[in-house]
Amino acid sequence: MTDDALLRDFEMRKPRALARAISYAESGRGRDIVRALYSQTGRALTIGLTGPPGVGKSTLASALVRKARGLGKSVGVISVDPSSPFSHGALLGDRIRLAEHFTDEAVFIRSMASRGHLGGLAGATADAVSLMDAFGFDVILIETVGVGQSEIAIAELAQTTLVALQPGSGDSIQVLKAGIMEIADVFVVNKADHPMANQLRREIRSAMEMLEWKGWIPELVATQALAGDGIEELWAAIQRHMAYLNETGEIEGRRRNAFVHQVRQLAMGRIERRLDVLLEGENSTGLDPYAAADRVISTLGVQLP
Amino acid sequence: MNERPLRVVIAKAGLDGHDRGAKVIARALRDAGMEVIYTGLFQAPEQIVQTAVQEDADGIGLSILSGAHMTLFPLVVEQLKAQDAGDIVFFGGGTIPPEDARRLKELGVREIFTPGAPLQTIVDFVTRECGKRRTPAA
Numbered sequence: 478m479t480d481d482a483l484l485r486d487f488e489m490r491k492p493r494a495l496a497r498a499i500s501y502a503e504s505g506r507g508r509d510i511v512r513a514l515y516s517q518t519g520r521a522l523t524i525g526l527t528g529p530p531g532v533g534k535s536t537l538a539s540a541l542v543r544k545a546r547g548l549g550k551s552v553g554v555i556s557v558d559p560s561s562p563f564s565h566g567a568l569l570g571d572r573i574r575l576a577e578h579f580t581d582e583a584v585f586i587r588s589m590a591s592r593g594h595l596g597g598l599a600g601a602t603a604d605a606v607s608l609m610d611a612f613g614f615d616v617i618l619i620e621t622v623g624v625g626q627s628e629i630a631i632a633e634l635a636q637t638t639l640v641a642l643q644p645g646s647g648d649s650i651q652v653l654k655a656g657i658m659e660i661a662d663v664f665v666v667n668k669a670d671h672p673m674a675n676q677l678r679r680e681i682r683s684a685m686e687m688l689e690w691k692g693w694i695p696e697l698v699a700t701q702a703l704a705g706d707g708i709e710e711l712w713a714a715i716q717r718h719m720a721y722l723n724e725t726g727e728i729e730g731r732r733r734n735a736f737v738h739q740v741r742q743l744a745m746g747r748i749e750r751r752l753d754v755l756l757e758g759e760n761s762t763g764l765d766p767y768a769a770a771d772r773v774i775s776t777l778g779v780q781l782p
Numbered sequence: 783m784n785e786r787p788l789r790v791v792i793a794k795a796g797l798d799g800h801d802r803g804a805k806v807i808a809r810a811l812r813d814a815g816m817e818v819i820y821t822g823l824f825q826a827p828e829q830i831v832q833t834a835v836q837e838d839a840d841g842i843g844l845s846i847l848s849g850a851h852m853t854l855f856p857l858v859v860e861q862l863k864a865q866d867a868g869d870i871v872f873f874g875g876g877t878i879p880p881e882d883a884r885r886l887k888e889l890g891v892r893e894i895f896t897p898g899a900p901l902q903t904i905v906d907f908v909t910r911e912c913g914k915r916r917t918p919a920a
Contacts, residue, residue, distance in 0.1 A: 496835060503786065567812060568809065586836055
């Protein structure tokens with residue numbers, strides 16, 4: 478497909494064109510298509526969904542898609558799963574939970590492999606958001622890889638960040654730790670039927686009471702995503718956060734963060750690709766690591782302190 | 783420019799809960815450096831093709847052990863045509879008699895693998911055929 482044909486098909490809203498455009502972005506060839514469409518972005522609500530592996534992110538995503546579709550909104554879903562650091566392959570399995578939406582034309586689901594990126598997203602996730610936004614989706618749900626304690630890139634990219642937690646996964650000290658617990662706009666205690674669920678809710682509440690908040694205070698919602706329980710409340714919490722962002726003007730800050738995130742990914746992607754090539758051919762025999770790094774950087778042709 | 787990994791959808795269709803084979807294939811393709819999108823069980827042909835379109839997949843591998851292969855494979859071929867996605871490499875596997883396999887290949891299924899097919903043969907087939915599809919697009 479030529480780039481002109483791709484752009485034409487994209488503007489005719491052909492799903493294959495969106496799918497191909499995301500592939501272009503993933504392989505470092507997104508420049509022309511994203512630039513051509515960038516003026517059409519900025520309308521979508523972006524919701525990030527993160528949490529540890531197995532907490533129910535994909536099931537929550539599916540329930541939120543159902544809710545949004547019930548309100549007549551079109552939805553793009555981006556699900557990131559890890560790539561193998563050894564084979565570079567990936568097994569992308571988040572779709573399994575989203576199967577009920579496969580034939581809904583107003584839902585577009587794309588699985589992305591992280592391709593070596595840390596932080597819980599793929600390098601091209603921000604581009605994929607831009608493309609889905611330009612395509613016209615009302616809501617874009619971004620599901621991170623199953624995360625540990627410090628993968629927080631999603632908070633830069635999404636307007637509202639949901640952090641899903643698993644009952645039985647620790648006491649209030651875990652909630653007080655730095656990192657992922659600081660990025661939640663809404664905490665979601667999923668698997669609310671679990672015997673430890675109430676205890677987790679109490680731990681989060683008590684930990685939050687010990688902190689000082691200014692502006693938005695994270696909400697706490699209990700869900701049982703598989704049964705659809707708590708999804709109304711979760712959606713309402715998301716709406717309240719969006720309203721807060723709009724009323725206070727903080728939405729502009731969030732948009733700016735997302736923009737900076739995207740610029741960083743693009744710049745880093747280019748530097749890393751070049752660096753990979755240089756390191757492959759690097760013959761550092763006899764050099765100490767600092768001297769070798771200096772040499773690589775000078776070959777890169779950038780001025781760095 | 784980074785080489786983009788091949789992307790392959792591995793699917794289970796209809797009322798067939800035997801997914802061990804599909805998972806073994808998914809794992810083998812993953813270990814060969816591909817990005818494998820697994821649909822889960824009980825998918826309709828339309829869902830499988832829609833998935834491949836949205837995922838910009840190079841290939842679809844369909845596993846059927848229920849005996850319904852003469853119904854489900856042709857429906858996927860039909861959906862590929864209907865969704866203007868006939869360029870996606872469609873292959874399959876399962877307990878499929880040679881005569882049925884021959885007829886399915888006439889209908890447009892690129893290859894049928896039966897029990898005992900070496901994993902490496904399947905990986906080589908997917909690498910070669912999906913790779914060919916990439917070349918003209920550049």
